[in-house]
Amino acid sequence: MNFTIQNVLIATDDDYVTVDVQVIDGTIAKVAPHLEVVGTVINGENKLLLPGFVNAHTHSSEMWQRGAIPPLPLELWLAELYDFAPLDTEKVYLSALGTAVETLLSGGTSVVDHLVLIPGQELETIATAVRAYQEIGIRAFVAPLIQDESLTAGMPSGEIEQAHEPYFRSTTATLELIEEAVRQFHRPDEGMNILVAPTGIQLCSDALFEGCSELSDRYNLCRHSHLLETKAQEKLAQEKYGCTAVEHLKRIGYLDHRTSLAHCVHLTDNDIAILAQTKSTVVHNPLSNLRLGSGIAPILKYRQAGVNVTFGCDGASSNDSQDLLEAIKIGSILHNVTDLDYQHWITSRQSVEMASLGGAKGLNVADTLGSISVGKKADLVLYDLTSLSLLPRTDPIGLLVLGRPTNVVNSAWVNGKQIVADGQVTTINVNELRQELFNHSQWHANRKSQTVAQIEAHYRAVMGL
Amino acid sequence: MNFTIQNVLIATDDDYVTVDVQVIDGTIAKVAPHLEVVGTVINGENKLLLPGFVNAHTHSSEMWQRGAIPPLPLELWLAELYDFAPLDTEKVYLSALGTAVETLLSGGTSVVDHLVLIPGQELETIATAVRAYQEIGIRAFVAPLIQDESLTAGMPSGEIEQAHEPYFRSTTATLELIEEAVRQFHRPDEGMNILVAPTGIQLCSDALFEGCSELSDRYNLCRHSHLLETKAQEKLAQEKYGCTAVEHLKRIGYLDHRTSLAHCVHLTDNDIAILAQTKSTVVHNPLSNLRLGSGIAPILKYRQAGVNVTFGCDGASSNDSQDLLEAIKIGSILHNVTDLDYQHWITSRQSVEMASLGGAKGLNVADTLGSISVGKKADLVLYDLTSLSLLPRTDPIGLLVLGRPTNVVNSAWVNGKQIVADGQVTTINVNELRQELFNHSQWHANRKSQTVAQIEAHYRAVMGL
Incomplete structure (x- = not known):
């Protein structure tokens, strides 16, 4: 499960740099430009990597x-x-x-x-x-x-x-x-x-x-x-x-x-x-x-x-x-x-x-998770900065947080295991999941809750409504 | 440009019904179940039509x-x-x-x-x-x-x-x-x-x-x-x-x-x-x-x-x-x-x-736009209710408004002309647009505005900050 993300944008204190990120045995091993390739190569070009x-x-x-x-x-x-x-x-x-x-x-x-x-x-x-x-x-x-x-x-x-x-x-x-x-x-x-x-x-x-x-x-x-x-x-x-x-x-x-x-x-x-x-x-x-x-x-x-x-x-x-x-x-x-x-x-x-x-x-795991730091576990997300919702190019993190990003997660790893690739979850069949959610449900409007009817008067009284 | 959307959900006053919607010359001509087909057939099954x-x-x-x-x-x-x-x-x-x-x-x-x-x-x-x-x-x-x-x-x-x-x-x-x-x-x-x-x-x-x-x-x-x-x-x-x-x-x-x-x-x-x-x-x-x-x-x-x-x-x-x-x-x-x-x-x-x-x-056009009414112009949007973000099936409008729908617009018409089909804009090349937006811009962080530096003190004083 080792891999190297090449030429990917990461955030520094107040800017961005392009680096390679090497992950070995689920752990972030190195973060620097031009690293030797270890394991699978992931193309990080025009992408942003965040924890x-x-x-x-x-x-x-x-x-x-x-x-x-x-x-x-x-x-x-x-x-x-x-x-x-x-x-x-x-x-x-x-x-x-x-x-x-x-x-x-x-x-x-x-x-x-x-x-x-x-x-x-x-x-x-x-x-x-x-x-x-x-x-x-x-x-x-x-x-x-x-x-x-x-x-x-x-x-x-x-x-x-x-x-x-x-x-x-x-x-x-x-x-x-x-x-x-x-x-x-x-x-x-x-x-x-x-x-x-x-x-x-x-x-x-x-x-x-x-x-x-x-x-x-x-x-x-x-x-x-x-x-x-x-x-x-x-x-x-x-x-x-x-x-x-x-x-x-x-x-x-x-x-x-x-x-x-x-x-x-x-x-x-x-x-x-x-x-x-x-x-x-x-x-x-x-x-x-x-x-x-x-x-x-x-x-x-x-x-x-x-x-x-x-x-x-x-x-x-x-x-x-x-x-x-x-x-x-x-x-x-x-x-x-x-x-x-x-x-x-x-x-x-x-x-x-x-x-x-x-x-x-x-969750008491800040020593092992939550940032792109050498020695921490590789729980990582790679964002595609060529999605329309993240264009034109300005400040990538500004676009991600203040915009309305859709279809932007290209890849995700948990503990170094890739579970999203090319924008798709790889570990389960999402189309089958959709079909099951569909089959187990039915459209409706206008449900009436018995309990709400019972307790509403008390609620309004107590809350001064 | 005539078309008939078949078997589509539309909202009534407080419920939903499945109907056909006939559009002739850019105008909504008929809304009822089981209409004769006029023009192109659009499959409205498992979809919601809104103005x-x-x-x-x-x-x-x-x-x-x-x-x-x-x-x-x-x-x-x-x-x-x-x-x-x-x-x-x-x-x-x-x-x-x-x-x-x-x-x-x-x-x-x-x-x-x-x-x-x-x-x-x-x-x-x-x-x-x-x-x-x-x-x-x-x-x-x-x-x-x-x-x-x-x-x-x-x-x-x-x-x-x-x-x-x-x-x-x-x-x-x-x-x-x-x-x-x-x-x-x-x-x-x-x-x-x-x-x-x-x-x-x-x-x-x-x-x-x-x-x-x-x-x-x-x-x-x-x-x-x-x-x-x-x-x-x-x-x-x-x-x-x-x-x-x-x-x-x-x-x-x-x-x-x-x-x-x-x-x-x-x-x-x-x-x-x-x-x-x-x-x-x-x-x-x-x-x-x-x-x-x-x-x-x-x-x-x-x-x-x-x-x-x-x-x-x-x-x-x-x-x-x-x-x-x-x-x-x-x-x-x-x-x-x-x-x-x-x-x-x-x-x-x-x-x-x-x-x-x-x-x-x-915009002073409520007589001709803004609802699915016979005689109004066909500015219509067809939502795909099988998108993961609109599942499981509950109240379609509730899902659309209160959820975070992504990739849900299947089709859109303006004045009866279809400009979105199968979730894609059909009238322009969106991939080319993305490329142009990309080419005309550059990522950056930390811009400093001269004008903000000039006027900030006055702003803070006037606003009591």
Whole structure:
């Protein structure tokens, strides 16, 4: 699997140079002009090489409902999602592949799948996603989505104390399930990682968070969670803890350098300081936050406070795509309207670093991934700069981040293994995948969710609408 | 040029039906299931037919600088743009073609080109853009960008009264130029329209606006302009007129049902009422407004006030793309964070109507364009619903608007003439265009603008930065 990319553009601190890149045994061995050829020759002419990006938060199975859910805030959107989500392992498999293909063809070589589990088939669900990601060859961080409280507990109660059904599975059983998944599937050296990933403070007890921290410490697992995505969650945290969710998570020890937190829209300045101090990572999901009306995460403040930030697409029914370049673009330019001083705005080169090295930091692998550096693993993406969407020639990274690149990923490697060549995924048959996605679905309009009808009045009352 | 699209999905009020669509002499003749075949048969199976969208505000020649300009607010970005814009007619031609191709392949069949004119070659510039649009066959609304004040006049002076160089061409000469362009090129029946289009209150005298209104009345031309894109322009209007820009434009008679106004970010409630009352159209350029940090236009307020709103990509160095579907998506979901009440949020079907019928209204052609209606002109786009980016099958319009569709435009017709087939533009050679764009440009990083260096201190002082 050795290869040499010849005459390829790479970014230096503030310019570009044309070099050869030699990859031996999955590792970047040399980066310099005019290297001797080792292994296969890859023509890098008129192409840009970047480290692979991380799609640092998604829910692959939501692909089955993309385009389907009307404009609703998270709490009602979730009800709509669960009303129409009869998953089976075949669907889990297909949507994991679809998520991986779209991630790869938009510059991602790693995916964090906050994986929705089929009740009663939890380990099978995890096994299925693991199989899909192994087949396609993307580096995978499978984060089984767990909770131990019922959906209705996730909405602030307002004035009225509400009772909630107990969750169908105990906290202990859930933690055992995750430990079993770690034993069976956690193989970091093979590109397959299991994360502990309670869905968030809105549906999880302290015992679940603490059990996850314990597993994380014992097996050196990364920690993932949603955090303060909506105003409703901000209210709920105050009801539940009498303090902010970040203060509480710090108190119970969930935040550390292995912790990545999706959304982080409604944080106080003190919360931000806590994230910086604990070296937690914010995963910015700008499109989902707009689509669900959650708000604009204070990303420029995070950066100024020294908090590591990276990007995610979020699940494909709250976006409704898995195009990482789109998330990076919008997640960068969106914040220009939150601060008049353009000296704080994110440059395109900073966006690329956030998406690559920032992603690696959030997954505790920055020593081996996230940049084109000798000795790091070859998770690389080669962009074709002769695509119409990247022409005329100006600043390649500016074009890639600020444009709307289509059909630009020429090649991608994960751990030195080529899985995209000539713009096509080589490890699976994408046409067959399309046919399967087509066969397992049907066009429709005008679905009506029973649950939304039931809970909408309460939601409007609590949110003052 | 007669044809029949068979078995194609079209949208009804709140559902979809499969029909045949018969087009005779450029006009939609019949829409019903199982029609007799007239002319060429087009297979509409697994495809969605929509009216063509309008890219209702762009500057085609900015394509030469896309990706190149760092994060800057409009006033400094403009200085950077003009420092590096040595245009010639060959470049004007190529970027008009490039703009048209990207518009067509993202669902647009009409383009409003607020065309930057080469000084001393104004009519040649217009002739060149007209030729490019005629060759490719897109419906074109060429709006020569005119002003009669110098660039420095466009920034608020703050405390200090400033003198500005006079503009190099007189108001009278500019109006004569536009009238000559109308005589030579304005052929609405052939899909080629000239608009009067002063750049905006920041660089135009009342005499120029009034002269344009007079030409608009005499030749029944549509009127176009930028309006209140930035906070700096809001300040400038108060300095210049002692009232808002909208109040002033109303007073001098520029606003009517043929007037479309790009941006409209900083308007008061009274301004919004004036737009509704004068039946003016707002062209929403969400990506440009984010990229330049201009702000979020109050689009939900416009809709509630009954103001017609449609979408534009804006020039490709403030976006930096001409993907209309991207502008429609972001221009729809962006506003969910401006109003907690999701009942005000824009649905995907409303987005489609804004982009098609809304665009036609803004160009005073809603009687003949903007919907799939018998008797209207056949400006139509056929989307391939088997593209991976539109799978699995759910709500086709939801997928198209909320997803990130790539390679989905199978066919497009303008006035019944097919100009995209099998996903390829048929009227020009796009590979040759790519080669020309490549040959006329060079990769670079780190440009330094002299003008930005000169005016930045003043800008920061006036804006309180």
